[in-house]
Amino acid sequence: MPDEILNDISHRRYNPLRGSWLLVSPHRTKRPWQGQQEAPSKSSLPEYDPKCYLCPGNKRAQGDSNPSYTNTFVFVNDYSAVKEEQAPYSPGSNNSGAEEEDDLGATLLQAQSVTGKCYVLTFSPQHNVTLADMTSDDILPVVETWTRIYASHISSPSSSSSSPPYLASQAATCLASLPPLEPGVSLPSPPKQQLRYMQIFENKGSAMGCSNPHPHCQVWATSTLPEEPSMELRNMTSYRRAKKRHLLADYAELEIERKERVVWQNETILIVCPWWAVWPYEVLVLPKRHVRTLVDFTGDERKQLAEAIQEVGRRYDNLFECHFPYSSGIHQAPLDASEEEAENSYLHMHFYPPLLRSATVRKFLVGYEMMAEPQRDITPEQAAARLRDCGAELYRKDL
Amino acid sequence: MPDEILNDISHRRYNPLRGSWLLVSPHRTKRPWQGQQEAPSKSSLPEYDPKCYLCPGNKRAQGDSNPSYTNTFVFVNDYSAVKEEQAPYSPGSNNSGAEEEDDLGATLLQAQSVTGKCYVLTFSPQHNVTLADMTSDDILPVVETWTRIYASHISSPSSSSSSPPYLASQAATCLASLPPLEPGVSLPSPPKQQLRYMQIFENKGSAMGCSNPHPHCQVWATSTLPEEPSMELRNMTSYRRAKKRHLLADYAELEIERKERVVWQNETILIVCPWWAVWPYEVLVLPKRHVRTLVDFTGDERKQLAEAIQEVGRRYDNLFECHFPYSSGIHQAPLDASEEEAENSYLHMHFYPPLLRSATVRKFLVGYEMMAEPQRDITPEQAAARLRDCGAELYRKDL
Numbered sequence: 001m002p003d004e005i006l007n008d009i010s011h012r013r014y015n016p017l018r019g020s021w022l023l024v025s026p027h028r029t030k031r032p033w034q035g036q037q038e039a040p041s042k043s044s045l046p047e048y049d050p051k052c053y054l055c056p057g058n059k060r061a062q063g064d065s066n067p068s069y070t071n072t073f074v075f076v077n078d079y080s081a082v083k084e085e086q087a088p089y090s091p092g093s094n095n096s097g098a099e100e101e102d103d104l105g106a107t108l109l110q111a112q113s114v115t116g117k118c119y120v121l122t123f124s125p126q127h128n129v130t131l132a133d134m135t136s137d138d139i140l141p142v143v144e145t146w147t148r149i150y151a152s153h154i155s156s157p158s159s160s161s162s163s164p165p166y167l168a169s170q171a172a173t174c175l176a177s178l179p180p181l182e183p184g185v186s187l188p189s190p191p192k193q194q195l196r197y198m199q200i201f202e203n204k205g206s207a208m209g210c211s212n213p214h215p216h217c218q219v220w221a222t223s224t225l226p227e228e229p230s231m232e233l234r235n236m237t238s239y240r241r242a243k244k245r246h247l248l249a250d251y252a253e254l255e256i257e258r259k260e261r262v263v264w265q266n267e268t269i270l271i272v273c274p275w276w277a278v279w280p281y282e283v284l285v286l287p288k289r290h291v292r293t294l295v296d297f298t299g300d301e302r303k304q305l306a307e308a309i310q311e312v313g314r315r316y317d318n319l320f321e322c323h324f325p326y327s328s329g330i331h332q333a334p335l336d337a338s339e340e341e342a343e344n345s346y347l348h349m350h351f352y353p354p355l356l357r358s359a360t361v362r363k364f365l366v367g368y369e370m371m372a373e374p375q376r377d378i379t380p381e382q383a384a385a386r387l388r389d390c391g392a393e394l395y396r397k398d399l
Numbered sequence: 400m401p402d403e404i405l406n407d408i409s410h411r412r413y414n415p416l417r418g419s420w421l422l423v424s425p426h427r428t429k430r431p432w433q434g435q436q437e438a439p440s441k442s443s444l445p446e447y448d449p450k451c452y453l454c455p456g457n458k459r460a461q462g463d464s465n466p467s468y469t470n471t472f473v474f475v476n477d478y479s480a481v482k483e484e485q486a487p488y489s490p491g492s493n494n495s496g497a498e499e500e501d502d503l504g505a506t507l508l509q510a511q512s513v514t515g516k517c518y519v520l521t522f523s524p525q526h527n528v529t530l531a532d533m534t535s536d537d538i539l540p541v542v543e544t545w546t547r548i549y550a551s552h553i554s555s556p557s558s559s560s561s562s563p564p565y566l567a568s569q570a571a572t573c574l575a576s577l578p579p580l581e582p583g584v585s586l587p588s589p590p591k592q593q594l595r596y597m598q599i600f601e602n603k604g605s606a607m608g609c610s611n612p613h614p615h616c617q618v619w620a621t622s623t624l625p626e627e628p629s630m631e632l633r634n635m636t637s638y639r640r641a642k643k644r645h646l647l648a649d650y651a652e653l654e655i656e657r658k659e660r661v662v663w664q665n666e667t668i669l670i671v672c673p674w675w676a677v678w679p680y681e682v683l684v685l686p687k688r689h690v691r692t693l694v695d696f697t698g699d700e701r702k703q704l705a706e707a708i709q710e711v712g713r714r715y716d717n718l719f720e721c722h723f724p725y726s727s728g729i730h731q732a733p734l735d736a737s738e739e740e741a742e743n744s745y746l747h748m749h750f751y752p753p754l755l756r757s758a759t760v761r762k763f764l765v766g767y768e769m770m771a772e773p774q775r776d777i778t779p780e781q782a783a784a785r786l787r788d789c790g791a792e793l794y795r796k797d798l
């Protein structure tokens with residue numbers, strides 16, 4: 001169970017978190033592959049690269065120098081997609097011409113200004129490691145830095161604003177409990193205005209559009225709530241209203257019971273190949289209890305999250321014995337969440353990796369997937385079984 | 400207009416066809432690119448490749464032989480994602496165990512069986528051409544074959560079923576008006592059961608997961624209405640109910656008036672970089688009058704559509720002087736559309752090409768785009784201006 005038959009027949013599965021369907025065609029893996037091969041990832045990088053804009057002590061594009069950091073380091077992206085200040089835009093002004101046309105323009109040519117701040121966050125001073133090479137002790141400072149940057153983007157209750165965001169006091173408590181930053185390293189100053197959402201994401205590997213192998217992720221904080229987290233929050237909210245329970249709490253419980261899609265778990269965290277996975281080896285990292293945002297985790301839970309992230313990275317690399325590419329991201333409550341939004345949010349982390357059959361053969365989500373709906377070849381149960389078997393030591397001994 | 404300011408500031412634009420937003424960051428193109436380079440597409444392919452499973456007269460994977468066709472040829476995909484017959488699946492059977500768990504399973508682990516038929520459709524007997532190399536006279540048989548296969552998937556009014564699909568008589572009239580197939584070439588027999596939707600799509604270039612350069616597209620007809628056309632139909636329906644007009648008719652009219660996103664047009668067809676384009680050089684091909692499906696086009700309109708497709712292909716290739724990769728697809732009314740569904744449908748064709756700056760530098764829709772929302776760098780107005788300038792002859796003289 002799931003009924004064995006789903007291993008053989010084409011079917012759709014429903015993703016209750018997004019409210020959308022995908023097509024599963026398990027027999028398609030018999031198809032021979034004559035298309036593009038991925039380049040095997042570069043091996044033997046130096047521990048320090050004088051040309052890398054992320055290595056400690058190096059100069060960056062706009063002339064700033066990195067400190068000699070020893071675990072993580074955060075700076076404002078030199079090519080930010082959104083900025084704190086920009087010329088104002090009033091939507092109405094896009095409509096000129098005849099009155100009827102005006103009306104059409106207002107409906108069919110809608111735009112809104114987006115401000116915000118984009119950061120780059122390094123995982124390690126070492127140029128040639130990845131999360132898979134790092135121990136969970138090495139990863140803990142990464143989780144702490146994610147937590148710190150999220151917390152620091154929520155105005156504190158002492159701020160001038162009359163009613164501080166709902167999560168502000170929890171953020172302040174959490175900030176106070178984090179270990180201090182190392183000397184010489186500081187977070188960039190938070191934006192002057194309260195932003196709406198913070199997306200933490202990692203693009204790993206050149207196949208995922210990553211242009212620098214130095215281990216890092218990005219953080220884009222915006223004045224708007226983006227589509228994906230907005231859609232998820234909508235679905236989590238309806239579920240909670242209808243059932244008085246959390247969609248993802250119920251889901252975690254069900255998967256622990258069913259076992260077949262579970263990859264790994266510790267006391268705090270569950271790793272599953274979700275029922276509705278689109279990418280061949282997609283996983284969902286779920287806290288077992290209701291956690292609204294990173295600021296809700298205790299120190300011990302952060303350690304266990306670091307351990308879970310290490311498990312994902314190592315199992316991925318072991319699967320095809322390569323540097324496994326992926327994009328990952330954390331979904332959590334909006335920065336300025338109302339009480340209802342915060343309480344309906346359930347933090348989780350997605351990993352979307354493109355490889356399908358080997359280090360060089362990927363799944364392309366192209367024609368049918370773009371025009372009609374996502375389609376996958378192997379089942380999530382098959383993927384979970386393989387990832388369960390990929391535990392133990394990292395396949396490579398040396399970097 | 401759009402207000403000049405949108406060339407400089409980060410903003411979101413709304414896609415009324417999908418009902419979703421995307422992020423536009425025009426200044427991001429200043430970012431230097433040090434990541435993955437696309438392999439330049441193979442040049443100098445032979446006109447006939449004895450190993451190609453699409454060339455005339457060759458043997459295919461499952462042993463069938465292709466006829467000696469001279470324009471187009473359609474066959475059932477040897478590795479179909481969906482099939483006409485498969486073991487039955489009843490959703491209820493997935494729920495076993497305790498009653499409470501049953502309930503969770505029914506909500507959180509939903510699946511449904513999908514049947515259908517997948518075809519491959521070649522554009523030309525010549526192995527080494529693309530739509531860009533073909534004249535609109537060469538492309539006309541492609542449009543006719545798309546029309547024929549769509550029409551042949553609607554049971555005729557004379558079928559045994561008591562009430563034939565709403566579009567059946569128009570499909571029969573259209574079929575009768577098409578020129579006959581060439582001798583020795585026939586369409587595969589249509590499925591025994593009326594299917595719900597037909598997705599015609601092309602993956603062009605190895606960057607788009609295409610594994611055979613012989614010019615071809617695919618046709619997947621399914622018992623279910625996939626997510627994308629379903630979402631579009633929903634939005635077109637609400638718009639028409641509210642305004643008593645067609646969303647895409649209004650949009651075409653507005654763009655013809657505004658001009659800045661128009662790439663090209665003839666009497667029948669408009670090519671625009673839509674206001675809400677996600678891919679750098681994405682275009683939308685729109686009929687100027689209300690056309691529900693391919694079977695509504697007259698013979699002359701089919702010629703003009705062939706001409707428009709030739710324009711897209713040639714301008715794309717001229718832009719960076721390369722074989723421009725893309726996925727394209729036609730959205731139209733469901734095969735078994737009710738009267739309301741058919742009348743609310745407005746046929747259109749999407750082209751999603753990944754290249755951003757040159758033949759080797761593409762846009763990756765990865766981390767932020769997957770986790771938060773689509774993000775683009777150049778504006779659609781800038782893209783349209785460049786594509787307008789890419790007309791005239793195809794840059795390459797020889798194949």
Ligand SMILES: O=P(O)(O)O[C@H]1O[C@H](CO)[C@@H](O)[C@H](O)[C@H]1O
Pocket residue numbers: 035363364365366367368369375602607608609610
């Ligand atoms: O069927 P093809 O062309 O071999 O395969 C290609 O198109 C399919 C439909 O978009 C995708 O599912 C595959 O990932 C892609 O490689």
Ligand SMILES: O=P(O)(O)O[C@H]1O[C@H](CO)[C@@H](O)[C@H](O)[C@H]1O
Pocket residue numbers: 203208209210211434762763764765766767768774
């Ligand atoms: O900012 P980077 O890492 O240079 O760029 C990468 O990630 C961005 C955010 O997902 C994408 O928009 C880019 O297409 C991709 O190349």
